[in-house]
Amino acid sequence: LWPFDHEFYRKYGFENGEKAISYNFKPSNIKSDFKLDDNTKVTDVTDMKDYLPLMQVAMNAKNKYTRVIGDVDAWLLRGELQGGFKIYLFERDDIPTAYISLKFKKVGEWEQNMQILDIAYTDIQAKHSIFAFLRNFEADISKISINLPIQEEVERYLQSIDDTHKFNTWPSMFRILDIKKCFEQIDFLPSLNEELYFQLEDKIISENSGIWKLTIENGKCNVLKLESISADKDNILDLTINQLSQILIGHSNIEKLLEHSNVQIPEQWKNKDLFPEMPCSVMLWF
Template sequence: MNNIRRLSDEDFKEYTRLSFEAYPAMYSQMSEEQIDGWIKRMQEAQSEKGDIQYYGYYRDNRLLGAMRTHIFHINVHGVEMLAGGVGNVCVDLTHKKEHIAKELMEYYHGLYRELGAPIVLLWPFRHDFYMKMGYGYGRKYNKYMYRPVDLPRGSKEGVAFMGKGDVDALLECFNRYASVTHGMVYKKRRFFERFLQRYKIVGYRSGDRVEGFMGFNFKKLDPDHPLLQNIEIEYMVYENSTALSRLLAFLQSQLDQVERVVFMTFDDDLHYVSADPRNGVPHIFYINQESNVQGVGIMYRILNKELFFTKLTQHSFNDESLRVRFNVSDSFVPENDGCITVHFVDGKPKIADGYDVEVSLNIEYLSSLLMGVIDFKKLWTYDLAQVSDEEYIDRLDRLFHVSKKPETIEEF
């Protein structure tokens, strides 16, 4: 008999085995002591019944698959929404292709619909696999590699390393940024307590407020050369141009110690801050030299389209007035399948009857569209969305266009 339920304490050792087999490269360096510590932390999180929970797929009381779920609060177009996250989905290698992952995901979707989450997120191991479950692409992520000497010089006043006494100030800075940035997930204090253990953190303080910070580590470039390293920045948040310029000045001053500063960011225009926009890799295509590399990472899924629009009743979709009937195909969450008619009045959405134009598309493309990852005209051009009257294409494009695509800085 098959069933899905929360893991009990005695199941976590088996859960780690499933995790190691599912993600061998990710967990290959863990010692027995680290594994024991990981199990203890998971058991504590499970007993607290907080934002992180673990669920298992059992057959005849044997654990054959598992997942970790998260409760988030995300900024969607300036509106704070409850959101779900799922990670570390794993299946016993001897029981793959038995729809265990599919059943875990179905359970996860049902769980978060009951909790009232209009949207869920995940980091995919394969995008095509999760797109079949209704997940749409998120914004592309960039990796830039610049020489410190090419970064702008300037004042470093207010720049200092952050420590345990700065946890609250870092949290406040991050959540202020999240409150004004579409796509950002709000953090809790415990994140920054662990953040300090994983990264070197340099921040910019104005008065008694931290207004920008970055989390980085040094990465050795050659195992036989002790003096060659890069700085790799995985987190960088700044509330204003002064904070950014002070942090860049700090990085510029490291020119005697590091070869390159590696930025990982959603910023598509960061090459403007470097005197040389090239990233040091000799790749060229049609006389264009490589400035950065991009990757597709996080995916979004609208889990309840009616609730999603209801939450956004005070958000204006570019002041456009248009009545749209969405014919949405969602084969993975049947409750979310079907039509919904939305009246946009001066941009503000309201579920109602009667429409000017019909739009037909799959839930994965609706998710990317409503999150502002892609414009409507692009979806239509790629034949991923259909309209009943092509005279409305430009208006639909204006309706859903965003000036700034979503940023979701959240690892799980």
């Protein structure tokens, strides 16, 4: 959810899931040494047949946090409802390499801004092409805004940074409702073979509270709630439902999350392949 008050929802087990960054810049601020090469073609996507190349880019994107809603109608619906919604597909030697989706917003009588909703690229050359393409809007657009789930390398494309480059102050929040179902849906690395214990505190959903055993093998997790445990207490990790939410969605790894607490982290939980720290982004389209 996008809360009206983060502290209010945190009391009910929700926790921040994003560490988004906002960039705002003029097209003229993009360095002129980034240019579209002769082999790159940019197409305004208006036809359903172009949906498959978009999916191809999304699946092979170098910025893996990018996601595309898997329904052709979703693209068409956005375009019809959001006047000014655009998707541009980049192809190099007829191979899809990038796309951006954006919309235009009029501010005042003469000014118009651009909001980039999603950006995906399969290699750095394709990323260069995106910024070179955006510079072409210099005569028509006053400001370009882009929200990214992490502090990605954007500054190198700009001649200068102004004070509107900032952390997003309105991150989305997440809440785990069912511990067993949540862990059973996760695809772990097939090479992992671990047995983990944790004691969870959930002040709202009592069924989640208690001692849990996770058996991870062959890429899947078997989840068992225990009435009691004979294992060494040093092997049991103490967590709140808020902390577990951030661990599972990749907001933070366990050691970073607990570094300012007195909680002892069992060695088994320190394997970074179990719950890797990864960018998380929830795109708000409408």
